[in-house]
Amino acid sequence: MDLDKLLEKSEGCIYDEPPACTSCCPVHMDIISFVSEMEKGEFDKAYKIMEKRVPFARIIGSICDHPCEEVCVRSDLGGAVKISELEKAAVSYGFSPPKKTIPIPKKKGRVAVIGGGISGMTAAFDLDKKGYEVTMYDKSNRLGGKLRSYVGRGLKKEVLEEELQALVKLGINVVLNTPVDKKRLEQLTGEYDAVYLGTGVWEEELPIHPQTFQVEDTSVFAGGKLANRNGSVILSASSGKRAATSIDRYIKRISMYASREREGSFETPLRYETDGIKPVRAVKKTSDIYNEDEAAREAGRCLKCRCRKCIEACSHLSGFDISPKSYMRQINQSERIILGTHYANKMINSCTMCGLCEEECFKGISMKDVIQETRESMVERGKMPVSAHDFALKDMKFSNSKRFSMVRKQPEGIKGPCQFTEKTEYLFYPGCQLPASYPEYIEGIYKYLVSNMKGGVGIYLGCCGAPADWAGRQDLMQESVEKIKKTWEDMGRPVFILACSSCCGIFEKYLPEITFVSLWKVFAQNGLPQNKKTSGNYVLSVHDACATRHNKEIHDSIRKIAALSGYTIQELKYSREKTKCCGYGGLVYYANSEQSEDFVKHRIEESDNDLLVYCAMCKDLLVDGGKRTFHILDLIFGDDLEGIALRKMPTLSDRHRNRAQLKVRLLREIWGEQPDMGLEKQSDYKITIPENVIRLMEDRYILMEDIEKVIDNAQKRSKRFFNPSEASYLARLRIDNVTYWVKYEEKGEGILVKSVYSHRMEIVEE
Amino acid sequence: MNVDNKKDIPWLCDKCKKELVLHKVKVRYLEGNFEVELLKCPECNMVFIDEELATGKMLEVEKGLEDK
Numbered sequence: 001m002d003l004d005k006l007l008e009k010s011e012g013c014i015y016d017e018p019p020a021c022t023s024c025c026p027v028h029m030d031i032i033s034f035v036s037e038m039e040k041g042e043f044d045k046a047y048k049i050m051e052k053r054v055p056f057a058r059i060i061g062s063i064c065d066h067p068c069e070e071v072c073v074r075s076d077l078g079g080a081v082k083i084s085e086l087e088k089a090a091v092s093y094g095f096s097p098p099k100k101t102i103p104i105p106k107k108k109g110r111v112a113v114i115g116g117g118i119s120g121m122t123a124a125f126d127l128d129k130k131g132y133e134v135t136m137y138d139k140s141n142r143l144g145g146k147l148r149s150y151v152g153r154g155l156k157k158e159v160l161e162e163e164l165q166a167l168v169k170l171g172i173n174v175v176l177n178t179p180v181d182k183k184r185l186e187q188l189t190g191e192y193d194a195v196y197l198g199t200g201v202w203e204e205e206l207p208i209h210p211q212t213f214q215v216e217d218t219s220v221f222a223g224g225k226l227a228n229r230n231g232s233v234i235l236s237a238s239s240g241k242r243a244a245t246s247i248d249r250y251i252k253r254i255s256m257y258a259s260r261e262r263e264g265s266f267e268t269p270l271r272y273e274t275d276g277i278k279p280v281r282a283v284k285k286t287s288d289i290y291n292e293d294e295a296a297r298e299a300g301r302c303l304k305c306r307c308r309k310c311i312e313a314c315s316h317l318s319g320f321d322i323s324p325k326s327y328m329r330q331i332n333q334s335e336r337i338i339l340g341t342h343y344a345n346k347m348i349n350s351c352t353m354c355g356l357c358e359e360e361c362f363k364g365i366s367m368k369d370v371i372q373e374t375r376e377s378m379v380e381r382g383k384m385p386v387s388a389h390d391f392a393l394k395d396m397k398f399s400n401s402k403r404f405s406m407v408r409k410q411p412e413g414i415k416g417p418c419q420f421t422e423k424t425e426y427l428f429y430p431g432c433q434l435p436a437s438y439p440e441y442i443e444g445i446y447k448y449l450v451s452n453m454k455g456g457v458g459i460y461l462g463c464c465g466a467p468a469d470w471a472g473r474q475d476l477m478q479e480s481v482e483k484i485k486k487t488w489e490d491m492g493r494p495v496f497i498l499a500c501s502s503c504c505g506i507f508e509k510y511l512p513e514i515t516f517v518s519l520w521k522v523f524a525q526n527g528l529p530q531n532k533k534t535s536g537n538y539v540l541s542v543h544d545a546c547a548t549r550h551n552k553e554i555h556d557s558i559r560k561i562a563a564l565s566g567y568t569i570q571e572l573k574y575s576r577e578k579t580k581c582c583g584y585g586g587l588v589y590y591a592n593s594e595q596s597e598d599f600v601k602h603r604i605e606e607s608d609n610d611l612l613v614y615c616a617m618c619k620d621l622l623v624d625g626g627k628r629t630f631h632i633l634d635l636i637f638g639d640d641l642e643g644i645a646l647r648k649m650p651t652l653s654d655r656h657r658n659r660a661q662l663k664v665r666l667l668r669e670i671w672g673e674q675p676d677m678g679l680e681k682q683s684d685y686k687i688t689i690p691e692n693v694i695r696l697m698e699d700r701y702i703l704m705e706d707i708e709k710v711i712d713n714a715q716k717r718s719k720r721f722f723n724p725s726e727a728s729y730l731a732r733l734r735i736d737n738v739t740y741w742v743k744y745e746e747k748g749e750g751i752l753v754k755s756v757y758s759h760r761m762e763i764v765e766e
Numbered sequence: 767m768n769v770d771n772k773k774d775i776p777w778l779c780d781k782c783k784k785e786l787v788l789h790k791v792k793v794r795y796l797e798g799n800f801e802v803e804l805l806k807c808p809e810c811n812m813v814f815i816d817e818e819l820a821t822g823k824m825l826e827v828e829k830g831l832e833d834k
Contacts, residue, residue, distance in 0.1 A: 342833045385832035721814055722780040730777065741820065759820040760828050763813045764792035
């Protein structure tokens with residue numbers, strides 16, 4: 001896995017990007033944190049946040065020209081948040097004198113700061129903090145410069161004096177009544193390691209670098225009005241700060257440019273969707289500055305812009321409360337672990353790989369692709385937890401075994417619209433889970449296809465390989481692809497008729513040479529086989545299948561079939577290309593059942609309407625979550641819709657049996673064959689399984705056939721334990737990579753199972 | 767993963783009709799190989815794992831090894 005590419009991709013996620021106000025602020029005040037504290041009435045904390053980034057926060061907080069408000073996302077929704085008014089309130093209600101700090105030894109060098117205005121003050125303050133011996137020069141008899149013009153216009157005289165006093169107290173040398181001109185400047189450059197010029201006006205035009213504030217390649221740096229050419233207080237302060245950084249780098253002889261891309265105002269890549277946000281007008285002041293209550297209310301208008309679109313839409317990202325950015329970083333770490341625990345494994349196997357995040361993302365970042373690549377890498381490195389996908393992969397193996405898989409041409413017995421031909425124009429491929437959940441519909445569909453399609457229609461039972469794809473098992477995936485390709489060639493390259501959305505996804509991804517048509521399109525085009533039209537005014541909401549989120553033809557076909565069946569469709573918020581996963585995708589159903597249940601729960605909460613789905617697993621999971629749900633085939637073929645709406649999914653064992661029996665039934669009834677009875681092997685014992693044990697079997701992924709094998713082995717070879725006090729037996733058998741244990745009693749002729757469990761660990765009996 | 771030997775075990779080996787005894791047994795999973803004290807038949811060596819052990823400590827160790 002290319003981890004550099006992954007990290008590059010993670011940089012594209014805008015979750016962590018600053019809001020427009022902060023990126024526009026020349027000193028990048030953390031405005032979201034500031035207003036959050038203001039909103040809570042924690043004015044002292046709010047002031048502290050302001051102080052972190054804003055130099056002389058008490059001064060600037062009182063008179064800042066607030067460029068931040070111009071870019072506020074609230075602007076069109078009741079007006080920009082009054083950030084500068086909130087700062088004034090924070091200064092009034094939250095200021096406390098700073099704690100005394102131990103002065104740093106001034107060993108790094110000597111710097112002269114010319115001009116005692118806000119840019120000079122800021123440069124001097126920062127350089128002092130960085131360990132330089134600073135001397136300030138001012139032509140007048142006091143510091144403050146133009147700041148004095150704000151006294152009485154927002155700035156209190158005592159605040160200015162106190163802040164200047166504090167500056168002097170740091171140990172900065174102050175030389176007053178000393179004008180500096182070009183000639184004097186030359187002398188000063190000889191006396192000091194660097195000079196900062198913040199005089200507002202100068203005798204000549206200076207070539208000041210816009211990023212470093214350096215004057216050509218000299219030791220002179222200039223900021224404030226000389227650099228900015230306007231009277232902005234905050235820009236002046238920012239230039240003083242940035243020039244101080246440059247002076248430090250200049251004296252230390254390190255790069256003047258490295259890692260400074262985001263100094264000063266910049267345009268944030270953050271985007272924030274305002275759809276559905278109601279306008280709220282700014283809170284009016286009842287006096288000079290906001291009172292505490294007004295300030296808190298005004299702060300409450302802040303949208304706290306942050307891109308959480310994918311997280312809000314996805315049960316997985318919200319469940320782990322993680323942004324794609326940190327997700328990718330965690331994957332990066334996990335991929336680099338050589339010895340130690342891979343803590344991210346569970347998370348990586350809890351993504352349904354449905355692709356909704358990419359649909360939501362302004363930047364088109366697809367976690368589905370990232371997870372796919374990660375799982376494949378885990379498999380390649382032997383780091384994929386076996387238990388996560390083992391059952392699903394075994395189920396796939398079952399579907400592709402002779403117990404279910406088969407290929408047949410259209411038999412001569414049934415006639416389609418054309419005369420019977422040897423040529424198979426179409427091959428109906430119902431997939432694996434539809435026959436597992438709804439074996440009763442398959443025969444009806446096949447007969448419908450034969451009588452509606454021009455040309456012979458064959459049938460092909462099997463699994464497309466989606467579980468292997470989800471599990472990152474490219475070895476099994478390729479095997480599956482080759483098998484399907486070979487069948488397609490052998491049958492004379494027919495058009496596949498697909499009923500399962502996952503199959504459609506797999507065919508698009510791995511078998512582009514095979515033309516397929518959705519069964520739903522066939523129904524929508526050719527009309528429905530039976531007249532099952534509902535008479536009532538029945539409203540349904542479509543839960544589209546995530547594997548075909550981009551297949552508009554399927555979306556439209558489903559809606560058309562619903563209309564033909566007399567239903568009205570009310571669209572969900574997340575539908576069509578923005579549909580949500582039911583929780584089965586990515587094999588999450590097996591790897592993290594709680595996560596899967598969350599997907600179901602969140603989807604159900606979206607609407608009170610009954611749902612209409614066209615994927616067998618969607619129906620089974622939604623019904624399991626208690627939602628009345630119809631499969632599109634229920635509308636076409638179903639008899640007792642009331643019963644069907646909440647019909648529980650068959651157990652894992654029934655899903656096997658349904659498939660095996662379907663094959664036998666089709667062979668007998670349509671092809672007139674007498675299939676090998678081995679396909680439907682019955683146990684030699686009459687085994688009874690009570691309801692509580694059936695529940696255990698489902699939770700522990702134990703099949704009836706596993707239990708039969710354990711009991712058969714135990715009974716025939718007496719390899720079992722016996723508990724005389726309750727007359728029960730306990731037997732075990734290792735099947736493949738799992739040891740199954742069955743506790744049972746012999747009841748007359750039959751066997752009553754008391755409990756079942758399993759483990760993967762191998763016991764070496766010697 | 768060792769078995770608590772104070773627990774009264776009502777199980778016998780059905781074939782050998784012997785009471786189970788605690789004994790060091792080798793277990794392995796993925797890259798992990800350990801020796802743990804488990805109950806087994808002293809004659810045919812069939813090892814006894816009860817439900818609590820399989821679904822508790824054993825599962826935990828399996829998951830831990832899978833994430834290594």
